[in-house]
Amino acid sequence: MFAFLRFERRRIFGERKNLIFLGFIFLFSAYFIWSGLNEYRQFHAEKKIFLKFEKERIKQIVNYAQYGVFGFRLLYEASPLNLFFVNSSVLQDVESNIDSLEAIKVESSFKGKKLFLTRGYFKDFAGIPFIFGSLFMLYLGHLALVSPAYLRFMTGRMALKKYYALTTAARLFWLNLFFVALGLGLFFLIQLGGVAFSGSEKTIFFLYLLFLVLLLDFFYLLGQLTSVLVRFRKVFFLWFFIVWFFCIFLLPEINRISVFNKARVLESAEKVNLEKFRTLMVLEKKFRDYLKVNPATPLEQIRQMQKKFAVQFINSSYLVNTGLETKYLRDVEKVIAGHERQSVLFPTTFYHFLTGEASGKGYYGYLDFMDYIMKLRNRFMHFYLEKRYEGNESTVESFVKNDENIFRARSRLPKTFWLGLLTTIFYSAAFLAMTYWLLRRQVFLP
């Protein structure tokens, strides 16, 4: 085994073009990590301004009626791990406005600097090994077995099974070592740069790295298989490109289109908003009708009636609207769960799902955000109605305590992580066995 390790180390790292490619992967990964770190720092600088602005804003609000209309903004803060996955996340920089209006708003701003923050397909740490690492592994898988003539020559000296197994193991050892060292090196460098990761974030990153390495092994074994399937002919490069394009671009895109099609069963968000608006307006109409019937009602009595209607609103219409919103959210959750299950079927589609969730800005991050908005909104509504109809109107007290208007999303692993990992291992094992079976038929003619 040591002889194989030594030989394969020399084969991989002694070849100039391999070194150039590996150097390229290292440099670009480091560049995008640096770029991710800059975005992370910029976000934190802007977060401070955001908090300051929100504190200033509440001082300018004259009464609770105004506070109810303007509300306050809620900022989505991704976990620090997001700097590895800035382009892999599902959500971009989002925020919400919590007020007394019926619609829940989640929006992204393109104002100022953010206009120039155009994101691309692979422009982050997770994208570089995915695009270029997979290409490289596919190519090295192709080169591993050289040719049937060479294999016959080697088989004269040792069993084909032994040569195949040890060559594959030795090459994967060095290649995996490179990618693990790259990931861990950059991770610790980021820590040295002042970003603190919690214990769970570290675990998530290490498990992500484990999946990345297995995904790259999958490509290496796919390269070997493709090479054997096309019988080591020069036409390999055409197939090589087709296979790579199919796995890296086409399948994830098909998966994305599929989830979009499935999401069409969801009711339009506007329709939900309209229903909520109708429920609200029924109550408003009742209040208006009361005023029409009793136009000479004294102001104090109107105030009492308003309070009564507010209590009625909280106990009926508001609950109905919250129920509508919760139901809608659970429907979205079902689509997400279906998408997750579908992603597990192939390693590259699962990689996309995994990086989205690990970034803290994935689908489940969105659900958490929505749940948080609804809880906060519920509390805000009670606070607002209480203060408006019962409290002292002279000074407006801020609803937001501490950093409540910052939603800290956590990085997470998909629930199907281990299943996705096992699926990737299963594919790899199948490729390994299939390649050997085909190889035997090419070396030993029937």
Next chain:
Amino acid sequence: MIALKNLTLEKDDFYLSALSLEIAAGEIYFLLNRLDQDNDFLFLILSGFQAAGNGEISYDGNRLLGAKHPETAVFIDRVNDRADFDTEARLGQWFDFLCAQGLGSEDIFKTLLVGNFHERQLKKMVRDLAPETFKLAYLAICLAANSANVVINNFIKGSGKNFELKFNKLLLQQKAAGRAILFLGSDIFYASEIADRVGFLKNGRLMFEAAAADLKEMDIKDLYLKFLN
């Protein structure tokens, strides 16, 4: 000793009918065949990579059952395309790897020295070696196995006279060391020059056999037209 008994196979365009041969220790037997692809196919059968339909191949009385060569024979194939051996490794690294698998580096260098091999070639990538340097390296690895039987497939085809002379020297050394050598080829003049016995294979049948010494007294042109044309 190499022994073929009633070796028979019919597959695609290849046809072999009850080929029987015995090559004694210290003997070079040259089996002439018109087509290179037939020689390649027969070489695959002799080296155990192609199953024979019927018949038996044995080396020193041990029946060939697979392709575990060093214990049975040394198989030297024609290696015209270095790309088939482009391991992305330097020659020296390739030698180190093979030596770690049990080959003796002294045995490798013994052959290389006969071929005036220069040490600086060890630092070159296999693909960058001159074709004849690569052939010499390949030959050195094959012969380092020190087996009592040698099967060669058209190895010098396309090589210059200089390499041919070096190869002949090595071949005669092997013969002198008591090895049984079966040479598959298509060059009747070379066969008469190097072999002890020559066999003519035509359409899968062994048509004619003669001692090389007798061959020199025959009309080679006539034999060529009769069996190899």
